[in-house]
Amino acid sequence: xxxxxxxxxxxxxxxxxxxxxxxxxxxxxxxxxxxxxxxxxxxxxxxxxxxxxxxxxxxxxxxxxxxxxxxxxxxxxxxxxxxxxxxxxxxxxxxxxxxxxxxxxxxxxxxx
Amino acid sequence: xxxxxxxxxxxxxxxxxxxxxxxxxxxxxxxxxxxxxxxxxxxxxxxxxxxxxxxxxxxxxxxxxxxxxxxxxxxxxxxxxxxxxxxxxxxxxxxxxxxxxxxxxxxxxxxxxx
Numbered sequence: 603x604x605x606x607x608x609x610x611x612x613x614x615x616x617x618x619x620x621x622x623x624x625x626x627x628x629x630x631x632x633x634x635x636x637x638x639x640x641x642x643x644x645x646x647x648x649x650x651x652x653x654x655x656x657x658x659x660x661x662x663x664x665x666x667x668x669x670x671x672x673x674x675x676x677x678x679x680x681x682x683x684x685x686x687x688x689x690x691x692x693x694x695x696x697x698x699x700x701x702x703x704x705x706x707x708x709x710x711x712x713x714x
Numbered sequence: 715x716x717x718x719x720x721x722x723x724x725x726x727x728x729x730x731x732x733x734x735x736x737x738x739x740x741x742x743x744x745x746x747x748x749x750x751x752x753x754x755x756x757x758x759x760x761x762x763x764x765x766x767x768x769x770x771x772x773x774x775x776x777x778x779x780x781x782x783x784x785x786x787x788x789x790x791x792x793x794x795x796x797x798x799x800x801x802x803x804x805x806x807x808x809x810x811x812x813x814x815x816x817x818x819x820x821x822x823x824x825x826x827x828x
Contacts, residue, residue: 635816643802645757645819688756700745700808701770702817704756 604629604693608705615679615712623674623708625689633692634665635702636674640685648674648687679712686710717741718820720805726826729795735823737788737805746788747806747817748780757804763788764810795827 605628615621625634636648649656649663651672656663660679665672676683686709690702718739727733737746745764749757762770763782777799779791788805802822808815 633815633817637819643751643804643822643824645804647816647818650816690756700747700762700764700810700815700817701759701772702757702806704758707756 604631604691604703606689606691606703606705608687608689608708610708611706612709613711615710617679617681617712617714619679619712620675620677621679621710623676623687623689623710625672625674625691625705627670627672627689627691629670630694631667631670631691632694633702634672635690636663636672637688637690638683638685639688639707645688676710679710681712681714684710684712718805718807718818720803720820720823722823723821724824724826726828727792727795728828729797731795732791732793734792735790735803735805735825737790737820738786739807739818739820740786741807741818742785742809743807743818744785744810745808745815746782747808748788748790749804749806749819751802751804751822753801761790792825795825797827800825800827 607626637645653667660677662675686707690704748760751757761780766782781789804822805820806817808817
């Protein structure tokens with residue numbers, strides 16, 4: 603099956619700092635989503651971005667499908683940004699339509 | 715409205731109990747999913763329903779039994795679970811099963827098996 607690798611596994615920031623999270627995937631995809639999982643377990647949709655660039659406030663994301671990676675940018679980080687960030691993909695051309703395969707996540711801690 | 719609801723939020727059950735998890739969405743989505751997430755791990759797909767029919771079963775043990783009574787509801791019936799089944803169970807939905815459609819997740823049910 604498709605492999606999804608996220609880096610870095612852990613990231614510690616001071617409030618106000620910027621950061622970049624990376625997601626590499628091993629095959630072509632037709633769905634790529636970034637999620638933030640809060641301490642209560644809720645997966646919050648950040649971006650649906652199988653290709654291209656999107657921005658939402660302090661967050662933006664870029665997926666370069668031909669090179670099989672996606673980046674999530676967080677600017678001016680806040681303590682509420684803390685949590686686990688997951689990248690998840692669906693393999694284009696695979697038989698498991700709809701199946702999202704998740705990376706291992708990046709644990710972000712933002713200190714005041 | 716992009717809300718998926720799940721009940722209960724927390725569940726503690728013994729190994730001989732039978733219980734059910736419930737998931738509901740009113741977005742008109744025709745695909746619904748169950749994922750299982752162990753502590754400090756990513757979610758893993760268990761089942762996919764498409765137009766109320768089971769389309770993917772990721773080799774899940776038969777002590778987990780899914781049911782989709784209508785297009786808005788998804789249940790997961792639990793019977794004779796083991797302590798290692800303790801996890802966060804997440805429900806999701808999307809417009810259809812075939813990509814590309816964004817999946818939306820519920821808040822999860824945190825299950826403890828004693």
